[in-house]
Amino acid sequence: MSSAVSSDLPAASPGSDASTESVSLVVRHRVRAGAQAAYEGWLAETMRVAAGFPGHQGVHVVRPAAGGVEYIIVVRFATCDQLTRWYESAERARLIAAAQPYLARGEQVSFGAGIDYLFPPEHGAAGEPPMKSPAWKQWLITTSVIWPLTMVVPWAFGPVFKALPALGVYGVQHGILAAVIVALVVWVIMPRYTQLVHDWLFRKE
Incomplete structure (x- = not known):
């Protein structure tokens, strides 16, 4: 089950110091019925592994309301390069492969700088760019x-x-x-x- 990536990694603006740009990875997972307990175990392991990467600044998880199935995971890194190392790492690839039995569809991923993760973009139809709120x-x-x-x-x-x-x-x-x-x-x-x-x-x- 492949990932649905909604936007490219944020690039530093010309003349900016990318090392000071805090960036966030926002991941949406729709969990299969009956797999929530196993998914929670997977999530705890993923948070532990991510915390070991340089520049990691924390993880925030928005869990679904009672009866819901969609999780939103926000992972923050100090710089774009450090987030890229985590996103493209063999460790994350292994974890995402291990999560597939628990997911009803492929993960949806978006990236943002600063506090953009507070307003993650909405995924458009196939072939359309993600929608950002005004x-x-x-x-x-x-x-x-x-x-x-x-x-x-x-x-x-x-x-x-x-x-x-x-x-x-x-x-x-x-x-x-x-x-x-x-x-x-x-x-x-x-x-x-x-x-x-x-x-x-x-x-x-």
Whole structure:
């Protein structure tokens, strides 16, 4: 079962330093009925192997809701070259071959730089390029997530800063609040939010 690759690896722009460009590999897997437990074991092994490659910056998995079958795995690397080494490695080829009995179709893969992985492109029909959601919709969704968090998170941490004055020092508390908000956006809210508004994101106006 072959992979369905939606876009080429991102290339560094002229004059840019590719070594500072964080890139992400977004993989979609549709798991066969009854194979989820075996797939979870395969996924844990894949995450362990990927973590051993240079430049690895973490893996985020969006698991399907109850009754669902589609997994989204986001693997981040510090540079495009380091991601390419993982993507084209013999280790990954072996793992993908081992996953085939658990998959209902070939994996779908896309690549992005920076925070592009928060808005993975939609795979078009055969022979058509992948569809990217409009920038204004990405801005609106991101704002709608960060806006309430900038009100709720500082309020929630108020008692902590009062109990531990050292954490409430100007600058320190801002760093803590920023780290918490970014973590909530990247790993908790946005992957599920984009799935919820998927149809609107890619609706042709």
